[in-house]
Amino acid sequence: LNIKQFVKNIPKVELHLHIEGSLEPELMFSLAERNAISLPYSSVEQLKQAYQFNNLQEFLDLYYQGAEVLQTEQDFFDLAWAYYQTCQRDNVLHTEIFFDPQTHTERGIDIGTVIKGLMRAKQQAYQQLGVSSEYILCFLRHLSEESAIQTLKAAKPYLSDIVGVGLDSSEQGHPPEKFQRVFAMAKQLGLERVAHAGEEGPAANVKNAWQLLDVSRIDHGVRCLEDEELVAQLAEAQIPLTVCPFSNVKLKVVSNLSEHPLPDMLSKGLAVTINSDDPAYFGGYLLANLEACAETFAWTAQQIADLCLTAVQASYASETRKRELS
């Protein structure tokens, strides 16, 4: 059995993908031209050369700059549609997509413009490609609690379009505690909750996201390993961790893929899933992440199938859809 073929063909579920992080350099240039925006790069090649990061913040600076080309509903549709086409190509049949409204509203773009473009792509992807999806509204943790609360209020007309809320951006200096109130408001509204934690920040952020924000998944979570008791609790509760191998390498959370603690996390019984994070910036989509891990860690077909099933079970898809994906 050819493992590469197996990874390609198995139905896959993505649980950690920032739609703004799927903006490929080519599309960034074409949207810049369409919107008469000048980019500080003279070519796609020059832009790609800039994709070398020493930490999360260096990446975020380019990611927010890149997102400025997104202006109209059609731009958000085109962005998401391009991503859904890669899902179909790679046999990713269900995906849970983060979006960062504040990145756009801070530039004067209406949250409705963002959501309407994404929703039109979502409908078309399900109808034409058979790819189902859910959307998770992320609060930018480097901005204030008040800004997060305003964002949740602005999203109220669109609550049926989103499955939950998340927390992303700069983890250092912006711990989960800062967002306890807005996460409680989201819970009151019936929304699911997830948060980036233990990516660059300490294990305490994983614990506090779980205990204080009442999340049902942890995004990244790799640094939970620094707290043995916490690891045992996360494993016991089977809290899913959405691990992003290429991201961790590109942002120097780990020095290279063979040093990644994934095998350790799996051996400790954690509910690990594999994800792509910001594939246009980090060198590949979910399939490429899975292929590289399968090769680096010599995973068997059974181990890959188990990881894919963990992602199905950790998803917010309906029980009917979960059965279709299993």
Ligand code: ES4
């Ligand atoms: C992100 Cl890799 C990563 N970490 C935190 N926030 C993010 N937003 C987009 N990508």
Ligand code: ZN
């Ligand atoms: Zn992320």
